[in-house]
Amino acid sequence: MLVEIRFHGRGGQGAVTAANLLANAAVREGKYAQAFPYFGAERRGAPVVAFARISDEPIQTHSRIEHPDIVVVLDPKLFELANVTEGLKKNGIVIANAKQKPDVGETFKVYCVDATSIAQSIGLVVSGWPVVNTVMLGAFAKATDLVKLESIIEAVREQFPGKIGDLNANAIMKAAESVREC
């Protein structure tokens, strides 16, 4: 089974890193995965997207993802700034960094997690920006069951060892506890 995922973030929020970490986590479980950025001229603050594919079989295709199964939205503002559900499959899943249900219509399954507050509450802040990408992966694992929480944490710890890894692991656990269908 092939699952296609699109991440929406703002330049600097780590959408590309989130996609990479998700692929890393899936590969740890013996699955096949791919992660790639949208190859444009990204800049800090502007809306950006990144993609991931997870499959039980080797992934042959390299074309763009037009109809994702899941979208992950890293910034609440993006529900106004970008068309985050564009091409999303009819019964697709939205995983939102949001305090309450964003207005995306009624056809999608929507999960909410206040990733910004979680990051702030444990001091996961870099240059004034709450780090929400890894937090959202915790919510992703819990909401979709596509990868285990432990695999996400292992992937994150590989890239961010030591104290930063601990902080991230903590945030990921918190997100998994607090994510709700909304």
Place this chain on the structure above:
Amino acid sequence: MVVKTLTGNYAVAYAVKLARVNVVSAYPITPQTTIVEKLSEMIEKGELNARMIRVESEHSALAAVYGAASAGARAFTATSSHGLLYMHEVVWWAAGSRIPLVMAVVTRAIGPPWNIHVDHQDILDQRDSGWIIAVAQENQEVLDLTLQAFKISEDPRVYLPMMVGLDGFILSHTTAPVDIPDQELVDSWLPPRRQPYIIAPESEVVMGNIAPDEDHFMMRYSMAASMEAAKKVIEEVDKEYGEIFGRSYGGLVECYKCEDAEYFVVIMGSWAGDAKKAVDTLREQNIPVGVVRIRFVRPWPREKLLEILSGAKGVLVFDRAVSMGSTGILFSEVAQTLYPLNISLKGLVAGLAGVDVGPSRIEAEILKFIKQAEEGAIYTPTEWILPEKYAGRYPSSPKEVIAK
């Protein structure tokens, strides 16, 4: 053996490290930059005992590794697009001097207008230079080919430099699982550096002198003969690599679902994966089609293609590079190979500047081609698959534009 999720660019860097390269030189250019970034990190951390030579341009980058390699070092550089074009003079020097060398080329469109996305115009622009030229489909193959490139290039039957192509962004910046071979295993498989001569202060060798016309002529002849010999070496290396590391790719070309195929897609690079997916779907409908993936453009796999394609009803070539005023570049190679066989033949130019061509589009083109061929043998050297935004507004053959 350890499986990591790596970008195509990092896969190159890991292969270069495993080959225990002595000298690296490069000038940054998108989307190549992270290869040498990773290599400098490895050198800085002491994981790779190599010298990084910083230079002011790509021309100098290749000149630096060419010089180092002439002096006996295993050397590596990487570039892309305009960087490769800027190197072009030294590309010919390295090949003509018979200096084994490895270069990664992250394939990218050439401006203007400025574009950083994939096509094969840059690497195929080096086609006639005397370098062995290979192009990968996946990140794993990127690592394997880069490693193999050192063995192929340094084989005394070859002694020609080799470039390994990987599609810009589609592979270079996409992470995927990559199995990294054990260093000890690589060490026992890859022999110490070999080369035809070494330039050292005490050596009595002259480089770059004017030679008699007849000698120049015969050196070209010798390169052509080594290119022929390289075909065998490439097949050997692919086979032994499979035995030792567990992965073989078919040597000069990879054949996918070819056994009972009547129609074939010829394609090169990452979108060959999309072609395979299209073929999977068509096979479910009992349509006998296979994919011939060109892995090596030079030496051109003439004999192998004839073996695979001589019984074909039709061959459809996808090109991500065009020779202006003629056809797609792979098409002209395939056409001269298949002459004078009576096979339906069609060339499609598509995917330039990274314009996306997915499995469903490839599938539709195969079906269209088969229908045309079944109605009577066709020979269509060049049609263009226009981007969605322009399709229908312009004819698919540039010839018809003049007619209008």
